[in-house]
Amino acid sequence: MALRFHWMLPKAGEVVVGQRQTPLAAARYRLESTRADSPAPRPEMEGWTHFAEAAEQAGIESVLVSFSKYEPDPFMVSCALGQATKKLKFIAAYRSGLMLPTTFVQQFNTTAAFINGRIALNLVAGSSTAEQRGYGDYLPHDDRYARAEEFLAVCNKFWLAEGDVDFDGKYYRVEKGELHTPFLSPDRRTPEIYISGHSENAERLASAQGTCLLRVADSPEKLASAVARVRQLGLEVCLRICVLCRPSREEAIQVATSLLPERVDLQHERSATVKNDSQMYREASAVAEQKDHWLTRSLWAGLTPHYGPVWMTLLGTPQDLAEAFLEFKAIGITQFILSGWPELDEVVTFGEKVLPLVRTAERSCAQVVAQ
Amino acid sequence: MKTAQETSRVLTTKSLSPAALPDMDGWVQFANSAEAAGIESVLLSFSRYEPDTFAIACAVGRATTKLKFIAAYRTGFMQPAMFVQQINTLSGLINGRVALNIVAGSSIVEQRGYGDFLEHDERYARADEFLGICHSFWRNGAEVTFSGKYWQIEGGRLLTPFTAPNRTAPEIYVAGHSEQAQQLALSQGSCWMRLIDTPEKLEPTVAYFKERGVEVGLRLCVICRPTREEAIVAARALLPDEEIEKQERRILSSSDSQTLKDALSAAAPIPPHLRCSAVLRPAPDAS
Numbered sequence: 001m002a003l004r005f006h007w008m009l010p011k012a013g014e015v016v017v018g019q020r021q022t023p024l025a026a027a028r029y030r031l032e033s034t035r036a037d038s039p040a041p042r043p044e045m046e047g048w049t050h051f052a053e054a055a056e057q058a059g060i061e062s063v064l065v066s067f068s069k070y071e072p073d074p075f076m077v078s079c080a081l082g083q084a085t086k087k088l089k090f091i092a093a094y095r096s097g098l099m100l101p102t103t104f105v106q107q108f109n110t111t112a113a114f115i116n117g118r119i120a121l122n123l124v125a126g127s128s129t130a131e132q133r134g135y136g137d138y139l140p141h142d143d144r145y146a147r148a149e150e151f152l153a154v155c156n157k158f159w160l161a162e163g164d165v166d167f168d169g170k171y172y173r174v175e176k177g178e179l180h181t182p183f184l185s186p187d188r189r190t191p192e193i194y195i196s197g198h199s200e201n202a203e204r205l206a207s208a209q210g211t212c213l214l215r216v217a218d219s220p221e222k223l224a225s226a227v228a229r230v231r232q233l234g235l236e237v238c239l240r241i242c243v244l245c246r247p248s249r250e251e252a253i254q255v256a257t258s259l260l261p262e263r264v265d266l267q268h269e270r271s272a273t274v275k276n277d278s279q280m281y282r283e284a285s286a287v288a289e290q291k292d293h294w295l296t297r298s299l300w301a302g303l304t305p306h307y308g309p310v311w312m313t314l315l316g317t318p319q320d321l322a323e324a325f326l327e328f329k330a331i332g333i334t335q336f337i338l339s340g341w342p343e344l345d346e347v348v349t350f351g352e353k354v355l356p357l358v359r360t361a362e363r364s365c366a367q368v369v370a371q
Numbered sequence: 372m373k374t375a376q377e378t379s380r381v382l383t384t385k386s387l388s389p390a391a392l393p394d395m396d397g398w399v400q401f402a403n404s405a406e407a408a409g410i411e412s413v414l415l416s417f418s419r420y421e422p423d424t425f426a427i428a429c430a431v432g433r434a435t436t437k438l439k440f441i442a443a444y445r446t447g448f449m450q451p452a453m454f455v456q457q458i459n460t461l462s463g464l465i466n467g468r469v470a471l472n473i474v475a476g477s478s479i480v481e482q483r484g485y486g487d488f489l490e491h492d493e494r495y496a497r498a499d500e501f502l503g504i505c506h507s508f509w510r511n512g513a514e515v516t517f518s519g520k521y522w523q524i525e526g527g528r529l530l531t532p533f534t535a536p537n538r539t540a541p542e543i544y545v546a547g548h549s550e551q552a553q554q555l556a557l558s559q560g561s562c563w564m565r566l567i568d569t570p571e572k573l574e575p576t577v578a579y580f581k582e583r584g585v586e587v588g589l590r591l592c593v594i595c596r597p598t599r600e601e602a603i604v605a606a607r608a609l610l611p612d613e614e615i616e617k618q619e620r621r622i623l624s625s626s627d628s629q630t631l632k633d634a635l636s637a638a639a640p641i642p643p644h645l646r647c648s649a650v651l652r653p654a655p656d657a658s
Contacts, residue, residue: 042534073460079430103448109422136523
């Protein structure tokens with residue numbers, strides 16, 4: 001199976017048609033997107049559409065639309081942007097516990113119908129306790145997974161049901177649930193469901209109700225056994241990672257290190273991005289404290305202690321990156337959600353320089369297997 | 372063109388009805404005609420038989436320029452913060468052309484299918500708290516903290532604002548004939564929606580709402596023809612056959628909505644040829 005590549009949808013206002021961002025400006029924009037004066041909370045169709053077209057052109061399958069109190073709602077964004085695109089899919093992030101499952105399925109199915117089924121779900125059990133309470137959710141971390149499992153169980157019942165849906169759980173109760181708007185997609189009966197997280201709870205939830213476990217990158221060596229275990233459960237594994245591709249490795253390193261906070265005044269944003277009670281954040285922060293931050297020759301954790309685990313960076317030449325992706329493929333990773341500084345330039349480079357190398361290698365590998 | 376029987380509410384609740392699927396071509400065509408006709412908004416009704424109203428407003432709103440959308444939503448299905456984030460995002464995508472038709476609930480059976488087990492009166496108390504929290508977000512000042520019977524929230528803050536050329540919060544239509552619905556319209560709404568009656572009967576209530584700064588909107592059907600006789604003939608042609616009528620009544624009487632109870636008792640003693648067709652159309656309260 002060919003590797004599947006997705007990309008983060010840039011924050012609103014991050015891509016401006018006719019303007020070019022430097023990597024540093026892009027990094028700063030993202031870090032400052034949680035500030036009240038950032039344009040990021042306001043939907044911005046022109047820049048998004050411009051990016052979406054570039055991503056489609058580059059061979060990107062989907063964009064991940066993230067969920068937080070700092071950003072517009074992912075369903076509405078997917079619905080609007082899905083109409084302005086033809087092929088691109090949307091992985092809409094959503095936190096369970098903020099909506100009853102029946103309503104959620106009704107919204108999801110309706111959105112899917114408007115955009116020819118080009119929507120998947122990234123279910124997140126929760127975020128920081130403070131942010132959850134700001135949404136009216138007071139459950140502790142571990143209970144959130146139990147609730148998420150019930151939530152998805154009800155959703156999957158609706159998606160698979162032949163008749164009414166009944167459910168009597170600890171967190172949700174539904175009696176004779178009926179929705180007439182079905183989930184329609186050219187090739188699926190239920191949406192793909194990505195579960196984020198590094199905890200055992202996340203793995204269990206993915207295995208019970210999801211299709212893919214989404215996690216932050218680490219070295220193939222460290223990931224191998226966990227990935228094998230998850231694949232055994234019938235799940236795919238998707239890595240969230242930033243890419244920085246330049247004609248030479250030295251140039252890539254130079255750009256990457258230019259984003260370090262001691263080089264620029266980005267330090268003050270640290271608390272907002274790093275404070276989080278999830279296992280993923282704790283683990284990734286611990287990884288980042290190791291050695292000199294080089295997890296492999298091209299995998300660099302230098303930015304994660306400052307900005308959080310999703311700033312784990314794969315950097316180097318097109319060849320370096322292609323090889324790194326294939327090493328991940330060799331241990332069973334099937335998908336990636338990428339990001340870059342700036343998103344637009346990096347997705348174009350990826351489509352022109354990196355992806356063709358990956359596809360060529362995959363084809364010759366398939367030929368070897370066939371022989 | 373479809374006949375009355377083909378557009379009957381009963382038929383739209385059948386699982387094979389096309390009403391369950393979004394129909395962009397038909398909707399955009401209608402929206403363009405409505406815009407050209409000088410119609411300000413379309414009401415999008417909410418039920419388990421239909422697509423989601425926010426998603427429809429988003430999709431059709433992106434394909435139109437002037438028309439507004441009054442999206443019906445039932446409180447109790449979503450945390451208020453989540454709800455505000457969605458409608459604020461929607462407003463940003465369609466230039467603020469969205470209003471809300473808040474409905475406390477529908478039939479007990481349908482509510483339970485949505486996972487809501489509250490009784491009629493409590494649903495209004497919950498809707499009052501719900502809209503109170505929404506308004507706190509729309510005032511957009513300090514963080515929102517609320518500790519009520521149905522909702523708690525601590526340090527709530529959403530950065531995506533409600534965006535419209537001339538408003539910082541959506542218009543809120545509250546539908547329903549019950550005492551609680553009227554109270555809710557007065558405490559949290561901008562317009563009370565009800566079924567039509569004679570101006571004479573409506574006058575005192577309308578005056579009462581007007582004094583308190585709340586508008587009154589009427590839900591009704593129209594049939595306009597060159598002559599009154601032709602209009603009456605057209606109206607009569609819409610009378611359902613006996614079987615459909617029985618089923619319509621069954622749907623309406625299973626609801627614990629005061630609007631529908633009122634409407635049924637108002638319509639019952641009237642000879643069929645004079646009955647207001649609004650009775651048998653999807654009423655705002657059923658949405």
